Amino acid sequence: MAVIDVRGLRKRYPGQRLAPALADVDLTIQDGAVLGLIGPNGAGKTTLIKILSGLLVPDSGSGTVLGYDLLRHSRQIRGAVSLVAPTADVGIDNNLTVRQNLVFWAPVYGLTGPAARRRIDELLARLGLDAKADAWPMHISAGQRQRLAIARSLLAEHTLVFLDEPTNKLDADGVRSVRQLIAELNSRHGVTVVLTTHVMEEAEELCSEIAFLAEGRLRRHMPTGEVLRSLGLVRPIRVQLALPPTAVFRRPDAHAFAGAVRIECRDPSVPGEVELTVWSEDTLKTTPELLNWVFASGCRLVGMATEWVTLEDVFHALAAEGGPP
Ligand SMILES: Nc1ncnc2c1ncn2[C@@H]1O[C@H](COP(=O)(O)OP(=O)(O)O)[C@@H](O)[C@H]1O
Ligand SMILES: [Mg+2]
Structure with missing residues (x-):
């Protein structure tokens, strides 16, 4: 009703x-x-x-x-x-x-x-x-x-x-x-x-x-x-990983995680660590899959942060796609 x-x-x-x-x-x-x-x-x-x-x-x-x-x-x-x-x-x-x-x-x-x-x-x-x-x-x-x-x-x-x-x-x-x-x-x-x-x-x-x-x-x-x-908004999930001393680090593909659209990988200033940024349009789906991957990879999770999409982001997206004046 x-x-x-x-x-x-x-x-x-x-x-x-x-x-x-x-x-x-x-x-x-x-x-x-x-x-x-x-x-x-x-x-x-x-x-x-x-x-x-x-x-x-x-x-x-x-x-x-x-x-x-x-x-x-x-x-x-x-x-x-x-x-x-x-x-x-x-x-x-x-x-x-x-x-x-x-x-x-x-x-x-x-x-x-x-x-x-x-x-x-x-x-x-x-x-x-x-x-x-x-x-x-x-x-x-x-x-x-x-x-x-x-x-x-x-x-x-x-x-x-x-x-x-x-x-x-x-x-x-x-x-x-x-x-x-x-x-x-x-x-x-x-x-x-x-x-x-x-x-x-x-x-x-x-x-x-x-x-x-x-x-x-x-x-x-x-x-x-x-x-x-619907607005094509993605938000970043950043994970900082300490690499396993022996195994080879293989960077994951975006397809590995539901909702992920892109992955960036960079070495931070600390040797032996790597920072992954997974851009996701559905962090609730992506986050658990990403964590499972981290635990299976043998890497140690050093830090993790997700940024919220802000109201400003939404209004930028709405403005970009046009609509009623
Ligand atoms: N009593 C009022 N007299 C004149 N203008 C008003 C009055 N109340 C709100 N406005 C104007 O109407 C518009 C919408 O206000 P409002 O509904 O309070 O917006 P919001 O709650 O989203 O901040 C604003 O431009 C505000 O300045
Ligand atoms: Mg108000």
Whole structure:
């Protein structure tokens, strides 16, 4: 079932002279998907999320969200979806503890009495906030505040959740815990997730499909696994090897590893070592095969590194292949 199905969305803010915030956006998302809405600053990601969650009316376009008409039923849409805004602190009251914040919001989502207490305890545990339940919001980390904001939005148990830059400004631990939470929401609870990010790596890790926005236009929308291949993007896997003292080193062929397209081999400054760079369009397939080859070759693995394709790489590739202006 299509959870989101919209056509021809346009939005121009008052006074916006150059390109509109959104231009002719068509988007269909099926139940159970995790969609990564990705694009540079000002691409229109937040505008699109606000329209899809019923907070903002498009200038034109039509469609449905959870079966509700985007234009006529925006109140029902607002009541049926969760939206976590980019700044985690929106809706968090610093004069209430972590738990009290959730207690305050529960009735807004129709939760009262023992049912509310149960749900709040469950959310605090699930978000790893139980130890911080009685702490003041200003005494917890940015990652924990973001999880509190997410907990608040989950009080409602909605099946469609919008997360606008959920990991922005978090430290490495915060990023990890919020990403894990998003993955669980989807895999364990079947929640359909739409998240925005300007980090390609995050979209690749979390999302089953990726939609690229640039200057208000949806340039591509496809399963995550196809992005690199369809854009001809390859990333390097570098391995540094110490050669076996006796055996002869035979450089592998690119065909030896699934997903590999090219192999470069060079002697680094250290004698007896060699550096292989395997260019792969599917590192998940290439890496284990490459490692198996290393172990079978008798070489000792000294170092290994993979570089992520960045959002810039993707946009260069999109620009190079042309497309809508
Ligand atoms: N309330 C607003 N008034 C005027 N222009 C806005 C407003 N909100 C966003 N914009 C403009 O619309 C474009 C898209 O913004 P936004 O949807 O916030 O992009 P993103 O979330 O991808 O960074 C940008 O050019 C931005 O400056
Ligand atoms: Mg934004």
